[in-house]
Amino acid sequence: MANSASKTLLKGLSLSQLEDFVQRQGMQPYRARQLFHWMYRKNVPLIAEMTTLKKSVREFLETHAEINLLRLSHAITSEYEPAQKFLFELPDAERVESVYMEADNRRTICVSSQAGCALKCDFCATGLMGQIRNLTPGEIVDQVLWVERHTKKEATNVVMMGMGEPFLNYDAVIQAAELMSHPDGIAISKRKITISTSGIIPAILRFADEGQRFKLAISLNATTAEDRRRLMPITKKFTLAKLLDAARYYTERSGQRVTFEYVLLRHVNDSLLDAKRLRRLLANIPCKINLIPYNAVDLGYESSTEERIQQFVSELATFPAPVTVRRSQGRDIQAACGQLFVQRADQKARRRSRALSM
Ligand code: SF4
Structure with a gap:
């Protein structure tokens, strides 16, 4: 290229x-x-x-x-947690975000796979940008290399949960993940590299059929078809029922569990009824559930309270597989994907409008 x-x-x-x-x-x-x-x-x-x-x-x-594909545009370090967020400019001036987090002896880098995202999930700042373009394998892998150089720490884990839908950029994402796991290169174990999809079913089936050893996560976020269609419009194309079938197929083909991520949105999907339905929906799929308290953006959604999170977790106590709560890192650094970009774009727009009105 x-x-x-x-x-x-x-x-x-x-x-x-x-x-x-x-x-x-x-x-x-x-x-x-x-x-x-x-x-x-x-x-x-x-x-x-x-x-x-x-x-x-x-x-x-x-x-x-x-060999350099990224230029640092902005960085924020959390005051409270070992977490940093980076906004990078790409060679064509598009911008993407990456996040570095430390917890439980894990050093995790969250990378972007696209600039912008076409899927417009209702709670996501990146969705506001719309689709811009796919990243190249180099632009994906360079986020890991850049962050490792900057932090002077080698990552133990990589998650493709930043801006974009990784499975709409399948070939580049797999090539980047192969480079991250190559034993003569960055050498992160394939099982420590997680690709997180909102539910692109043909790509999940392909991933299973190819026998990919990277970890698969599915961002679920709702327990009824109607709620999921509202929160994640991709559900109109790939229904909840078919998504769960695809997840089951993946577990059968790969012999691996799938991780279901569930962003907890206050009074939207965090009721006891939701927890009960979640337990029923996933009962027959070898999986883990990762509950993620929401990092509030200015989109009309709020984080669940600690009390509601605890009640939700208790309701899942008898679920026959691990249920974890990701203690949200980086609230003070706008760590949810797209937040830093949107905030910086807002600041720029405000500066421009101030300049025009002077
Ligand atoms: S949550 Fe993920 S798939 Fe949905 S709009 Fe945001 S970046 Fe895209």
Whole structure:
């Protein structure tokens, strides 16, 4: 892939694609493995730092190739928790967010798979942006590399729960996940890389049929077809009943559990009746349930109270599989996807309108 200045973008290329690249440039084949190692294992930000390459090779690459795909646009560090949020600018000036979180000896990076999102879930700030474009494998994997460099910490887990619907960018997401898990590169275990979908059924079936070993999560968020259609319009195309069938199919084909994520929205989906229905809906699917207190955005939804969360959890006490509550990190850094982007866009718009009215 070449950018507008006709430089080849190396970040995101697999080892075999790098082999094609070095062959086309008339370089020795072993240069591909060196490039792979420097980009994904040593995580250097500059070609000039690839010191096992001859100076003439480095100079050639600096003229004809690029390895940096992200420019930091804004960062916020939580005052209360080990969490940071980053807003990145892509080569075409589109922007995406990533989040770094630490908890229970896990260092997790949440990455975006698309700039914007077409699915317009009613409670999600990213949905307000609409669809902009898919990210390339390099733009996805570079979020992990950039955050690891910046925090000086190696991630133990990656979740594709940032901006966008990963399964509407399936090939790039799988290639990026392969790069994250490659033993000669970033080397994160496949079972520590979670791909979270809102319910793109054909992609769930494909993921199962391909025998992918990455973890699958499904963002459920409602216990009736009607509620889910209202919260997540994608349900009009892929119904709740068929989504649950697809989840069951995945567990049968893969022998793995699926994680159901459930964002708790106060007085919308957090009643005891919802908890009862959730238990019934998922009773026959090998799964885990991850309850996620909502990070309120200005969209008319509120977080469940601690009391309602506890009641919801108690109602699930007899559920025959793990139920966890993600203690929401980063309330003070707008950690839910799209919040930082929308907030910054708002600030820009306000500044522009102030300037116009002066
Ligand atoms: S929740 Fe996920 S799928 Fe829904 S609009 Fe937001 S980014 Fe898209």
